Amino acid sequence: MRSPQFSSFVILVVLLVVFAVADGNFLSPLNISNMMAFLPELGIIALGMTLLLTAGEFDLSVGAVFGLAPVVVMLLVQNAGVDIGVALLAGLLLCIAIGAINGVIVTKIGISSFLVTLSMLLIVRGAALYITQGFPLKSWDQPGFFVTLLAGSFNIGAFRFYTSLWWFIGLSLLAVYVLRYAKLGNWISAIGSNRNAAVARGVPADTVKIWLFIATSVLAGLAGMISAFRISAASPVAGTGYELEVIAMVVVGGTALTGGRGTILGTIVGALMLRAIRNGIVLVGVPGLAYNIFVGVIILAMLILHALLQKNAARN
Amino acid sequence: MQEVLRLQNLQKSFGSVRALKNASLTLKEGEVVALLGDNGAGKSTLIKAISGVFPIDRGDIYVRGEKVSIRSTREAMDLGIETIHQDTSLAPDLSIARNLFLGREPVNLKWLGVFAPLDLAKLRDAASALLKRVGISKKLDADALVSTLSGGERQSIAISRAMQFAAKVIILDEPTNNLGVEETHGVLRFVKEMREAGHSVLLITHNIHHVFEVADRIIVMRRGEIVAEQTVADTDLLTVESLITGADLSALMKRAQ
Ligand SMILES: Nc1ncnc2c1ncn2[C@@H]1O[C@H](COP(=O)(O)OP(=O)(O)O)[C@@H](O)[C@H]1O
Numbered sequence: 001m002r003s004p005q006f007s008s009f010v011i012l013v014v015l016l017v018v019f020a021v022a023d024g025n026f027l028s029p030l031n032i033s034n035m036m037a038f039l040p041e042l043g044i045i046a047l048g049m050t051l052l053l054t055a056g057e058f059d060l061s062v063g064a065v066f067g068l069a070p071v072v073v074m075l076l077v078q079n080a081g082v083d084i085g086v087a088l089l090a091g092l093l094l095c096i097a098i099g100a101i102n103g104v105i106v107t108k109i110g111i112s113s114f115l116v117t118l119s120m121l122l123i124v125r126g127a128a129l130y131i132t133q134g135f136p137l138k139s140w141d142q143p144g145f146f147v148t149l150l151a152g153s154f155n156i157g158a159f160r161f162y163t164s165l166w167w168f169i170g171l172s173l174l175a176v177y178v179l180r181y182a183k184l185g186n187w188i189s190a191i192g193s194n195r196n197a198a199v200a201r202g203v204p205a206d207t208v209k210i211w212l213f214i215a216t217s218v219l220a221g222l223a224g225m226i227s228a229f230r231i232s233a234a235s236p237v238a239g240t241g242y243e244l245e246v247i248a249m250v251v252v253g254g255t256a257l258t259g260g261r262g263t264i265l266g267t268i269v270g271a272l273m274l275r276a277i278r279n280g281i282v283l284v285g286v287p288g289l290a291y292n293i294f295v296g297v298i299i300l301a302m303l304i305l306h307a308l309l310q311k312n313a314a315r316n
Numbered sequence: 317m318q319e320v321l322r323l324q325n326l327q328k329s330f331g332s333v334r335a336l337k338n339a340s341l342t343l344k345e346g347e348v349v350a351l352l353g354d355n356g357a358g359k360s361t362l363i364k365a366i367s368g369v370f371p372i373d374r375g376d377i378y379v380r381g382e383k384v385s386i387r388s389t390r391e392a393m394d395l396g397i398e399t400i401h402q403d404t405s406l407a408p409d410l411s412i413a414r415n416l417f418l419g420r421e422p423v424n425l426k427w428l429g430v431f432a433p434l435d436l437a438k439l440r441d442a443a444s445a446l447l448k449r450v451g452i453s454k455k456l457d458a459d460a461l462v463s464t465l466s467g468g469e470r471q472s473i474a475i476s477r478a479m480q481f482a483a484k485v486i487i488l489d490e491p492t493n494n495l496g497v498e499e500t501h502g503v504l505r506f507v508k509e510m511r512e513a514g515h516s517v518l519l520i521t522h523n524i525h526h527v528f529e530v531a532d533r534i535i536v537m538r539r540g541e542i543v544a545e546q547t548v549a550d551t552d553l554l555t556v557e558s559l560i561t562g563a564d565l566s567a568l569m570k571r572a573q
């Protein structure tokens with residue numbers, strides 16, 4: 001088993017053991033519940049990002065969309081008196097529009113996704129700050145269908161889980177199915193591997209990419225809504241820096257940044273790993289300001305490992 | 317012999333570059349036609365126009381006597397025109413089986429559209445059968461990634477893919493470039509087999525010896541135009557070379573003697 005997702009999995013287990021030994025509280029129900037509350041929010045975005053990266057593109061605007069979607073929904077509800085269901089629908093349409101604009105500019109005008117989505121990050125984040133004047137909004141905290149759907153919680157023994165975990169599990173299964181077993185997954189991998197070859201076989205590469213940009217944006221907006229409902233607040237700066245954290249999860253899991261090779265299982269491992277690292281290094285007493293040094297070092301080590309394995313496989 | 321493909325006055329420009337000027341040609345059933353010409357003569361442009369990679373500016377295309385418009389690679393394939401492009405036409409990160417059926421995947425639950433599950437068993441079986449039928453020298457595993465194959469093996473995969481859909485017209489753009497001696501012979505053997513099976517082949521190559529080995533007819537392009545058309549039986553190496561370069565080599569040779 002030399003596959004990248006397998007080596008990532010081994011590293012994840014090692015990390016979990018190290019943290020568990022270093023601090024008895026790491027595997028406590030409270031701490032596990034905590035990690036599982038945060039995991040889906042970035043994990044859901046990472047699923048979309050994995051498909052997009054496999055097709056050879058990426059999206060830097062996801063963190064900004066994570067912030068903007070709930071802000072727009074809450075402004076509609078609180079200032080315009082719109083029904084929450086209608087406001088959520090408007091938020092969904094907004095995410096679809098952002099993804100579609102990203103996708104159309106990248107595929108039809110031919111500007112790299114790095115530049116297009118970097119600009120979109122600034123536009124979307126700027127919009128969130130401008131329409132809120134920089135102030136966080138109180139989120140929807142009245143119990144009801146949508147809150148239960150996105151941020152309800154339930155107890156299993158001493159563990160407290162959020163419904164977002166079901167979303168993550170369900171969407172993960174769907175993503176595994178699409179990438180590995182569906183016709184669409186064959187197209188996504190082929191486009192990222194050799195776009196001209198895919199097009200020459202009649203694969204609608206541009207359309208597929210545009211829909212992947214839309215899916216990624218919608219997932220980012222969904223994650224933002226889940227987060228806002230959970231903490232009952234919608235902040236215009238929520239999700240800052242998430243784009244890089246999400247891309248790190250995906251590549252740590254073994255998906256190639258250059259396209260063609262993607263693994264959803266790897267991404268789930270990557271999401272768990274980054275969550276565990278962020279949580280574990282707090283517990284073992286690494287000073288707060290030093291977190292990112294550790295996170296960066298571990299990511300780099302993972303990437304070096306993948307590169308070495310790849311080289312090894314090529315030699316055999 | 318029946319006419320399979322006829323091109324009439326095709327024109328194509330890229331900005332100010334007139335890559336094709338009034339190109340016309342006919343391809344008959346069971347015939348191998350070699351398309352020759354220097355680099356930049358417009359050969360690749362001509363075949364990309366036929367295979368739907370980009371639209372032509374002007375001109376008509378007839379398939380078995382019927383006028384058609386080819387607006388996408390899918391439409392060309394549906395008309396029975398399979399192309400093996402010069403810039404490799406396989407996805408290296410996909411398995412051989414997945415490449416063989418790329419764009420025409422066998423699926424279950426067809427109504428699910430692009431979300432339909434691949435029929436993996438059928439995919440693998442069909443791929444194995446095909447690999448056996450085309451007799452690729454080394455035994456290849458249908459699940460092996462294309463990135464692990466040699467250039468010749470990749471070319472063979474691309475060619476067998478074109479054959480499997482029983483294409484009426486198979487177009488090969490410099491298929492023997494970068495291949496070893498043995499692999500080159502494999503490709504030429506394929507071309508002969510395809511003719512025997514009744515396919516029409518349009519072969520682009522720089523190697524004139526190959527032309528004399530497999531082709532029935534020669535078409536020469538220069539600067540976007542078709543400048544000569546000859547049957548192989550009625551011509552010789554020197555004549556063809558001078559047609560390609562535009563210099564009268566045979567006259568030069570005679571003067572030297
Ligand atoms: N996509 C393109 N954009 C601009 N110019 C092109 C393009 N494709 C081909 N050309 C130009 O058209 C001419 C013919 O090229 P091509 O058909 O590739 O020649 P050949 O295959 O005979 O070597 C060349 O001058 C080439 O530079």
Ligand SMILES: [Mg+2]
Binds near residue numbers: 359360361402489
């Ligand atoms: Mg060419």
